[in-house]
Structure formats: structure tokens, C-alpha cells
Amino acid sequence: MAREKRREELYVTVPNLFRCPISMDVMKSPVSLCTGVTYDRSSIEKWLALGHKTCPATLQTLPSTLTTPNLTLRRLIQLWLSHADAARAPQCAVSKQEAAAIIKDELNAPSLEKLINFMKASEGNLKFVALSSSAISRFVEFFVESDEIRIRELIVEVFDLISSESGVREKLSELILNSADGRECLSPFVTVLLKGNANAKVKSAKILELIAQNPESQHKISDRPGLLESLYTLTTAESDYSAVEAGLSALLAIATTRAAKKELIRFGIVRTAGRILSGSDPARGVIERTVAMLESVASCTEGRGAIGGDRECVAETVRRLMKCSGTATENGIAVLWSVCCLARDESAQETAEEENGLTKVLLVMQSGCSSSTSMMCRELVKVLRAKSGKSNLAPYYQSRTTHIAPY
Known part of the structure; x- marks a missing residue:
């Protein structure tokens, strides 16, 4: 022993x-x-x-x-x-015949735990469950019918395990969003997001992102009462960046309409984004999704107003330019262009100028970027130059950029 x-x-x-x-x-x-x-x-x-x-x-x-x-x-x-x-690896406590029997007749918390261990034991076992003719429909049916939070947490884990298999995403989307008998298939996700354990919350967000495949499905998900707010709550989990990233990813996939974006703005997504960006060690993926979310809400008037009115958010957007990835930098330029040039928000212009925004924008132009980003940079330079009162850019450009080391 x-x-x-x-x-x-x-x-x-x-x-x-x-x-x-x-x-x-x-x-x-x-x-x-x-x-x-x-x-x-x-x-x-x-x-x-x-x-x-x-x-x-x-x-x-x-x-x-x-x-x-x-x-x-x-x-x-x-x-x-x-x-x-x-x-x-967990020891497989059931055979394939027993797993098939569980799917057909015995869905409860202990049997689901056995089934999950069975699926984790090998790729073949996972495919056996995912490709079983009635498995996915049984899981969705039990997900809706059960009132036990533990059972719903376990079924979300099952969904997550089988979601990468061919055809599963489409079948899940069809069963959850287009149930013929009108059953409420999205409410259980709200329950898990509000009351489930941390792991189940993250996996719920991933499944919702997965099934938001087109404008119709995005609208159905975002229109479900309480769902957007529960995903937004996930982004406020400052001590768990995996939850924040999962929540932001799901919201980016789901909240594509102006109505959905207005809801997020009302919940406080701009304030939350500023707080995330000001954190000492947010992961790269979290920063990228946070700036992408700001760009998304900046596409509507209400979003531009909220961003322009939040000094921390504007300041952190400037500070993060060229400090994460090219994608995050281009999204950040789009945010600044939306509030400083499109909305002509003087408070945002002042904040950007105070945070050395003109130099940062010039550096972005100098580093190479897409044609659309370059266009936005040129307009930002004009606005921020006017705000700073500097009419001659040449000496400013040379002296302020030559000695700045790349981020």
C-alpha cells in the first residue's frame, strides 16, 4: 500500500x-x-x-x-x-450498456456523476454518449424538468463535455431554442448562473455562447428575462478572471442588438469595464474581451454617452493601447474615435489628452495598423491636437515618440 x-x-x-x-x-x-x-x-x-x-x-x-x-x-x-x-483519470464505474441505461431511464445526481466519469475516462466513451440517438434530447428534457440545482450543474457539465463533438452544437441549439412544445429551455441557465457553483457558471456561459449562432438565436437568448443580467453579473466577479472572461465572451456573442446593448449599459457594463481595465493583473483574454465589449456598446448613442461620462473608462482605454495585442489596440482606437470624434464628447477628449492620448495614437499609427484604424487615428490626432493646443506636430511627434520604448 x-x-x-x-x-x-x-x-x-x-x-x-x-x-x-x-x-x-x-x-x-x-x-x-x-x-x-x-x-x-x-x-x-x-x-x-x-x-x-x-x-x-x-x-x-x-x-x-x-x-x-x-x-x-x-x-x-x-x-x-x-x-x-x-x-x-477517474475509474470507469459503468459499462457502455450501463451508460445507455442511465441515459434512457435513470437520470439523477448519482447516475449523472457516474456518466460524467464514464465520459471522461476515454474519447470513445465521450463519443458513445454524444452520438447516442436520444442522449442530447434526454439531457435537455431533464435539464428543464428538474428543479435541483445540483442536477442542472451536472447536466451543464455534460453539455460542455459533448459540445465539441460533430453536430452537437447544432442539435443543442435546435433543442434549447426551438423546442416544439414551447418548453422554457433557457430559464435553467439563468438559475445556474445565479445559484450554481463557479465551474457551472463558467460552463453555462460557454454553452450559451456556443448556441448563439445567428441573429435569430442571439435575439432569443438576449430576450430571455434575467439572462443578460445574470451573464453581466458574471463579469463583475473580480476575483475570478475565468468567470469574467466567460461572461464577456458570451455577452459579445449574444448582445448584438441595440436593445441588448442598452440593457448592458443600464446594468453598468461601462463602469465594470473601466474597473476591469484598471486591475493590476487582468489576463490578456480578459483585456481583449473588455475592450471589444466597449467597442460594441460604443456603436450606439447611449454607449458613447456612458463611456464619455466615465473618466476611468476613457483613461484606462488610452493606457491599454499597445499593451495587450493588436486586436485590443485597434478596438481601443475604435472606442476613443467613437467618443472623441463621432460623439465629440469634450470630457472624453480632455481625459484622453491628459493621459497622453495624442502620443499613444501616433505610436499606433507608427506601428502599423489596418486602413480603417489608420483613418480613425488620423481623425483622433486632429481632435487631440486641437485639444492640446499644439499646431505643429513635427517636433512634438519626434520628441514624444522617439524615446518611448515599445510596450
């Missing part, structure tokens, strides 16, 4: 080489600095985004902040994880 326990402990011990020197977690996307030290991409990007110009491990000054993917180490980590997962 002691030998078996030691063997299991050795099996899951993480090699030091696989740990990020910053987070000490297993690296998901290892990248190397010019010093030769490898870090997880998200950790080193956060370090550099805070303005550090040194290698955290060696404290050497970095002549370049460019990172290079360490593909060999990434492959080794993936191989190790596959073996570690196999060692920890």
Missing part, C-alpha cells in the same frame, strides 16, 4: 523545468526571453505590461522584450500532462 501511494505521488510531481519561474504553475504556453529563461506567456506578459525591463529570474536588463515560443518544452509538458492525466 505504501509503495502504491509513493508511486502515485511520484506520478503527479511536477518537474521544476515545467514550472513557470513567476507563477510556479505548470506552463501552458512556454516562451523564452532573449536571456534564455523560459516563462509562461501570460505571466511574462503581465510582468512586461507593468513596465519592467528586466528578466525576472536573472534581473538582467532586457535589450529586447520579444518572446520566442519554446516548442520543444511545450511538447514535453503536453506529453507529461497526458501521462499525469491518465494516472489521475
